[in-house]
Amino acid sequence: MRTDPENGISPVSAASIGDWTESADVVIAGYGIAGVCAAIEAARAGANVLILERTSGWGGAAALAGGFVYLGGGTPLQRALGFADTPENMREFLLAAVGPGADEAKITDYCAGSPEHYDWLVANGVPFREALWDEPGWEPPHDEGLAYSGGENAAPFHAIATPAPRGHVPRMQNKRTGERGGGYMLMKPLAETAEALGVRVRYDVRLTGLVVDGDRVAGVLAQHYGERVAIRADRGVVLATGGFAYAERMVADHAPQLIGRPGAAIEEHDGTGILVATALGAATAHMDATEVAFFCDPQLMARGILVNAQGQRYVPEDTYPGRIGQMTLFHQQDQAFLVMDEQAYEEALGTETATPALRTPPTWAAETVAELEADMGLPEWTLQSTVRIYNDYAAQHRDPLWGKQPRWLRPITGPVAGFDLRHRTAGFPLGGLRTDLDGRVLHVSGTAIPGLFAAGRCTAGICTGGYVSGASLGDGSFYGRRAGRAAAEN
């Protein structure tokens, strides 16, 4: 352990702190979704709570997000809209969607607690409108409260678990400005709740390290306009500082697929929370896992075929666009082309979308697939063969290669358009600190580090491989609550 409190990142001993600047029972670093939920629950458990926020206002990445909260297992909103989801069904889907290495205990726990968590959000002022968006899209175009956000109704998952939409979106006041988006409408009532409960907040205070007393985390060091402050935490510290999308060294060492394409909403996601805890021996998990955004309108993709640099199809085009992003970046070297005929393109343009900016005009237009293939620079016969096989099966209303749903299958005929979707991805890391079901940060030895808790994107959550939209606001709020309560009861 370092004894020089100016060192940063490395833990310092409580004995080396002369005067504590301030103290609280529970000190929370970060006022995004995980921090606000931790604060509410800690305050309700009787703790005196202090939030340290690095910027000048609450919100974090959450307030700028579209606002999906991934919930299910039979929430009142799901039931009102006719979906008989269960925790077991949701669990089966998530285990399949996340893939190898999924945290079964966390996923099981999250699914079981999901309906109650929905009720808690509503009770704390988060509004959801009882309406379903049932078209392909990154998010609903209006204020619908529920949408598919993970490929639940597409291959291969629709055959593994009963499809149910689980993207719960807080009702927006003005969709287009960004200021009153779903994420803002999630954060605002929660921040008001926290402050009504007497939670104190210090803005412009940046976490730099942890203070330890023997084995126990006893407080934090931080910077406030260049001045060092030491904050004592009598019951616990909760790290809720977000991910590491903007930490170049960490991205290069752990998630190199994201080099040059960080996709987090705010640049404060620089890994600080992960660093200060790992400096103390905290374990991490799935640091390579990343969400991947793909810059194309899903209404277009569902109506066309996506091919790689060899002209081969590689994904069901009607699935969650974040899954298309992962398939493209991870498995196709970020090489993708969308091909569709004129009729499908016109049809797509006639639909609604939340992302009109992603409806770019075609890169190429041609009278035949052979011409398009040549224009796109694909080896002769590759795209033509792919289209021929696709068309033969589409005429039979099936897609034995990738399982695209019959609704979207129609042979590609007449003039065709090609869209160059190479290098149209960005993403944020999903890995972080390993925590237990109470948000306790685990040491590499497997035991909890006394006095240290974490939630949100500085931790490994429910999505540790494949991703679903709403998982970050989902596990951030869910385990934020757990961490706050556990810290207060510590």
Added chain:
Amino acid sequence: MRTDPENGISPVSAASIGDWTESADVVIAGYGIAGVCAAIEAARAGANVLILERTSGWGGAAALAGGFVYLGGGTPLQRALGFADTPENMREFLLAAVGPGADEAKITDYCAGSPEHYDWLVANGVPFREALWDEPGWEPPHDEGLAYSGGENAAPFHAIATPAPRGHVPRMQNKRTGERGGGYMLMKPLAETAEALGVRVRYDVRLTGLVVDGDRVAGVLAQHYGERVAIRADRGVVLATGGFAYAERMVADHAPQLIGRPGAAIEEHDGTGILVATALGAATAHMDATEVAFFCDPQLMARGILVNAQGQRYVPEDTYPGRIGQMTLFHQQDQAFLVMDEQAYEEALGTETATPALRTPPTWAAETVAELEADMGLPEWTLQSTVRIYNDYAAQHRDPLWGKQPRWLRPITGPVAGFDLRHRTAGFPLGGLRTDLDGRVLHVSGTAIPGLFAAGRCTAGICTGGYVSGASLGDGSFYGRRAGRAAAEN
């Protein structure tokens, strides 16, 4: 920091150690390739050296390995066999083969030092026979000293750097027994050299934790037949304990693609070295990266086509088989089929191979590709289209899809055989502790942890994504030397 020396993994303070069981200037945990090289250099630098080895003999995974040491940049063996490799050329290849996140500084350093490292191995008794194996293979079938071991002469790398073989294999005495394989013939002279230099060895001693004195690593705790021993290190501790292929928790958290398919030679690769250092705040890198073995004879693969579950080709079949393994496991969900005609199969059976056990008979045989496609359960037209495109271009002696070399291109005609290669992979993790060019273990803050050094597969080495055979014995020996010297001079 823990003060309970029975806790394991967590560091304990030197003050809590009553009596040191033993001491040395440099204490090395692990007597595999990294440990033996560290010992030799530390002893030559004047240090009193003690190796702690968990098993009852020297060797580690190295002594059971095929024995490739990845070296180049113009080694005497390369030059004698007519290859004008340079460090810059080797560097270009490695950066491309490793992919995003490659450690440029380490690769540049390794390539620059590679010819000298070859000389050092020879000077310390490692024999290399001046002969080239120039056929596809996991390793040479006889005692040839040099072979391609990373796809240097295949697409896409042959167009990025001038192809040069860099797999240097110590001369074997009896290839078939395993006891006198290339890895054994690498370890034996080095172990003899170390012991002639007065290096002491304690067998059956298992590392359990580090002892720290303030910021500095001052020794190790270990178990010897159930009894705790405390070993003081007056200049430094070198971790050379191997990877984490057999640490189930670590594999699930960091390299989940390897769940159920660990491929390290010895089960002692349980991540201990990584755990004891990360407990002290050491940084890790590329914990998700893995080597992938693929259980098929390369002489067969080069003469056929490999297709995935959609009947699509996905790799140049004449490349390094470890690259085929990675492409299959990471990008094709471990689904692969080999298809070749009777003539190609007969031709392959007439060649030499080091891995005759991987020459399994075909799973299916058919008169036509259409029949084979049906027998293999592939959707109609998929394999037929793939073969038609392959054949059209093979007749023109080119492969615009994947760049297979003209030497291996011939249309597939007549009766055909299909090999089921699904789930025929295994691998070991490549990630580990982040170290500098002197083998110093770096803290998550970026500074070196005083007194702590590491090398070999408990560290992230030169291959942090794509792999080449010989990289592990290569960087283990190269940075083992550096770590030993730096510890001795500490």
